Amino acid sequence: MGELKLMKGNEVIAEAAIRCGCDGYFGYPITPQSEVMETLMARKPWETTGMVVLQAESEVASINMVYGGASCGKKVMTTSSSPGISLMQEGITYIAGAELPCLIMNCVRGGPGLGTIQPAQSDYFQACKGGGHGDYHLIVLAPSSVQEMNDFVNLGFELAFKYRNPAMILSDGAIGQMMEKVELADYKPRWTDEEIEKISGDWATTGKKANRKQHIITSLELDSEIMEKLNHKLQAKYKKMEEEEVRYEEIQCDDAEYIFVAYGSSARICQKSIQIAREKGIKVGLLRPITLYPFPTKPIQKLAEKVKGMLSVEMSAGQMVEDVRLAVNGKIPVEHFGRLGGIIPSPIEVVEALEQKIIGGK
Amino acid sequence: MADLEKIMKEENIVYKKTKVLTDNVMHYCPGCSHGVVHKLIAEVIEELGIQDKTIGISPVGCSVFAYNYIDIDWQEAAHGRAPANATATKRLMPDKFVFSYQGDGDLASIGAAETLHACNRGENITMIFINNAMYGMTGGQMAPTTLVGMKTSTTPYGRNIDLNGYPMKMTEIVASLPGTCYVTRQSVHDAASVKRCKKAIKKGFENQAKKIGTSFIEITSTCNSGWKMPPVEANKWMEKHMFAYYPQGDLKDAERDNPDDYIKYIK
Amino acid sequence: MAKIKGAVKVDIEKCKGCGLCVEACPTKTLDLSKEVNSKGYNYAYMADPDSCIGCANCALVCPDSVITVYKTKI
Ligand code: SF4
Ligand code: SF4
Ligand code: SF4
Numbered sequence: 114m115g116e117l118k119l120m121k122g123n124e125v126i127a128e129a130a131i132r133c134g135c136d137g138y139f140g141y142p143i144t145p146q147s148e149v150m151e152t153l154m155a156r157k158p159w160e161t162t163g164m165v166v167l168q169a170e171s172e173v174a175s176i177n178m179v180y181g182g183a184s185c186g187k188k189v190m191t192t193s194s195s196p197g198i199s200l201m202q203e204g205i206t207y208i209a210g211a212e213l214p215c216l217i218m219n220c221v222r223g224g225p226g227l228g229t230i231q232p233a234q235s236d237y238f239q240a241c242k243g244g245g246h247g248d249y250h251l252i253v254l255a256p257s258s259v260q261e262m263n264d265f266v267n268l269g270f271e272l273a274f275k276y277r278n279p280a281m282i283l284s285d286g287a288i289g290q291m292m293e294k295v296e297l298a299d300y301k302p303r304w305t306d307e308e309i310e311k312i313s314g315d316w317a318t319t320g321k322k323a324n325r326k327q328h329i330i331t332s333l334e335l336d337s338e339i340m341e342k343l344n345h346k347l348q349a350k351y352k353k354m355e356e357e358e359v360r361y362e363e364i365q366c367d368d369a370e371y372i373f374v375a376y377g378s379s380a381r382i383c384q385k386s387i388q389i390a391r392e393k394g395i396k397v398g399l400l401r402p403i404t405l406y407p408f409p410t411k412p413i414q415k416l417a418e419k420v421k422g423m424l425s426v427e428m429s430a431g432q433m434v435e436d437v438r439l440a441v442n443g444k445i446p447v448e449h450f451g452r453l454g455g456i457i458p459s460p461i462e463v464v465e466a467l468e469q470k471i472i473g474g475k
Numbered sequence: 476m477a478d479l480e481k482i483m484k485e486e487n488i489v490y491k492k493t494k495v496l497t498d499n500v501m502h503y504c505p506g507c508s509h510g511v512v513h514k515l516i517a518e519v520i521e522e523l524g525i526q527d528k529t530i531g532i533s534p535v536g537c538s539v540f541a542y543n544y545i546d547i548d549w550q551e552a553a554h555g556r557a558p559a560n561a562t563a564t565k566r567l568m569p570d571k572f573v574f575s576y577q578g579d580g581d582l583a584s585i586g587a588a589e590t591l592h593a594c595n596r597g598e599n600i601t602m603i604f605i606n607n608a609m610y611g612m613t614g615g616q617m618a619p620t621t622l623v624g625m626k627t628s629t630t631p632y633g634r635n636i637d638l639n640g641y642p643m644k645m646t647e648i649v650a651s652l653p654g655t656c657y658v659t660r661q662s663v664h665d666a667a668s669v670k671r672c673k674k675a676i677k678k679g680f681e682n683q684a685k686k687i688g689t690s691f692i693e694i695t696s697t698c699n700s701g702w703k704m705p706p707v708e709a710n711k712w713m714e715k716h717m718f719a720y721y722p723q724g725d726l727k728d729a730e731r732d733n734p735d736d737y738i739k740y741i742k
Numbered sequence: 743m744a745k746i747k748g749a750v751k752v753d754i755e756k757c758k759g760c761g762l763c764v765e766a767c768p769t770k771t772l773d774l775s776k777e778v779n780s781k782g783y784n785y786a787y788m789a790d791p792d793s794c795i796g797c798a799n800c801a802l803v804c805p806d807s808v809i810t811v812y813k814t815k816i
Contacts, residue, residue, distance in 0.1 A: 137567050165566045170592035174559040177552065177589070181532070181560030184550045187567045207553050318548035318564070320528045320571055329542045331551035479791055482749040483812045489748075490798040490811035501806055505783065506760030510805025666766055666799035706760040 116297045122262045123289040127152035129266035134303040136187035137165040139178035144230045145286040146220035149192045172197040176204030183213035184330040186309040186317030192218035206245030210332025214273035218282040220289040223455035231455020232286030237432035240283045241406045252280040253405040255376035259293035287378040360403035369398030375426040385460035413440040422446040422471035495521045506706025508696035511663040515673045529572040532557040534581040537611040555586025558593035561600045574601040580610045583619040583645045597654025597688040597731040601679035607698035615701035619643040646693040653732035656688030659725045662695045664710040688731025744815040748796020753808035759783035763800035769793040
């Protein structure tokens with residue numbers, strides 16, 4: 114059993130980064146996630162593990178520092194919240210185009226624009242459908258507890274390096290600010306130069322040794338034929354992720370007649386809603402996507418064969434519901450329920466929405 | 476002719492292309508300053524014996540393909556962000572030599588913030604700044620450094636201060652920042668200036684080993700395509716007009732400011 | 743009496759005929775040829791080989807690094 118601690122979601126991101134041997138963090142303050150950099154600065158990991166922590170001049174600079182660090186085969190990351198993540202999109206598409214591993218955490222707050230500093234899930238499209246320009250995907254992990262905030266730092270890096278692709282932890286203001294007991298991972302040392310050579314030695318810009326060709330990190334290719342091939346290569350990678358990396362959790366789905374589909378904070382609300390509904394005699398279960406990309410399409414398809422309807426519960430105007438509908442493909446009714454502007458729906462509201470939109474709507 | 480054969484022997488070579496340059500034919504327009512500066516960087520890398528320790532960061536602009544010509548590891552940065560890539564690269568691998576290579580649109584316009592903050596933090600990197608007063612790659616539009624009255628495709632009647640603001644002296648601005656150690660303005664229009672410029676670039680790289688702050692080297696350059704002049708004429712035009720506004724030589728040759736001098740303000 | 747003699751070799755196919763070397767040569771050794779290379783450029787050549795002093799000015803300013811310079815005492 115690892116060390117147990119009571120910690121805030123955002124603090125745990127910092128702690129997990131240090132413990133998993135992260136080489137560099139580059140960030141810019143923004144509510145509600147500034148605790149990540151504050152925790153790192155207080156922990157001074159450069160004196161212990163040698164991890165670099167730098168407050169950049171902007172989110173634009175942070176993500177491009179991540180681009181530079183990732184180019185060197187280093188484990189690097191940044192964190193921000195919605196408006197800051199919007200600013201980072203250019204850098205993210207370069208990183209995806211250049212096929213570099215890195216970790217980004219978005220502690221989502223309500224938008225659009227400067228919006229609110231309260232929690233929301235309205236960046237689903239941005240996280241899962243591209244965000245920046247071009248055909249690319251991030252690996253998107255959706256924690257619904259402080260423990261998962263901890264676990265997904267390591268998992269995010271693992272997947273990022275496995276696929277040479279940026280990974281994103283799509284959290285929200287509630288999970289980031291919430292305090293829970295968490296079992297911390299043991300310290301892993303940072304990779305040595307030799308280990309980096311083994312893991313990323315065929316592409317990282319670590320200095321051109323006499324016995325090898327140049328390593329060039331770029332997303333540029335002016336020859337359309339070659340650019341199309343590069344795109345196909347990316348698409349093949351995404352297909353592989355869709356086949357092998359889908360993660361989800363099913364709660365009380367065995368006897369369920371109705372299903373909530375919800376991730377992150379909403380999934381926590383839905384667990385309470387299940388209790389309330391079941392007390393009323395409504396048999397409802399929860400499918401909680403853990404990876405939002407790749408999306409758990411098949412498990413949802415399977416459930417659609419045996420239940421009467423699904424409610425996608427999101428703190429957005431209805432984003433993930435599109436993917437649920439695509440999976441269900443018209444077999445059963447799929448509706449969306451959510452609150453906007455930083456409001457977290459109450460469990461009762463969710464049950465009422467199920468009754469009105471799905472059960473009553475038949 | 477018999478004479479020539481006697482002279483042109485391997486042992487009589489006094490100047491040849493450095494091996495740190497690749498054999499690729501450069502895509503630059505005939506006479507473009509980029510080629511000369513690439514060569515100087517490559518020669519410095521060869522002379523310092525740091526080919527296996529140098530990482531270049533190329534920009535968006537005409538020199539986006541710099542990685543095709545200098546035989547080292549490269550990162551091709553997003554437009555204006557080379558100093559951010561360079562910052563992380565150097566901090567994560569402090570024993571490597573890291574340089575950014577940017578034009579005026581990239582460094583002084585879209586990347587002004589990244590430039591100023593990298594210099595202000597005193598990153599131990601070498602920043603190469605090609606100032607040809609114009610956006611070359613996109614077809615000769617106005618840059619922050621375009622001289623007043625200069626005609627470009629977006630200032631067809633000449634740059635006008637009321638409309639376009641003043642030509643920006645990035646190098647002077649950077650020299651005023653406490654994080655820089657060496658700030659100089661050079662050119663490569665004749666043999667003497669090429670030699671001086673090479674010394675400056677070499678110093679910029681040597682400063683990295685000394686860890687004394689950011690070295691910033693502007694190379695006032697021509698863009699003969701954008702300026703619509705033959706290369707020789709473009710050089711003459713540059714000497715006459717650009718040098719008057721962008722004076723040549725060192726602006727700063729020291730170490731970054733002593734951090735101890737700054738703590739007193741809150742003591 | 744020994745005399746300093748120089749010569750240059752231009753990689754004709756890679757020369758872009760920019761003329762910067764011609765301008766940089768203190769002895770007017772170089773000129774642009776009337777002939778063109780396969781890319782259509784009037785490449786540089788030693789129009790007056792006897793006058794070359796091997797100073798390498800031409801090679802220093804050449805953006806495409808296509809000039810090799812030789813120098814010896816004869
Ligand atoms: S457009 Fe200007 S800067 Fe670009 S390659 Fe041509 S001459 Fe050089
Ligand atoms: S400077 Fe170089 S490219 Fe230009 S004409 Fe002379 S040899 Fe040719
Ligand atoms: S080496 Fe000197 S003298 Fe000879 S051609 Fe070149 S510039 Fe002229």
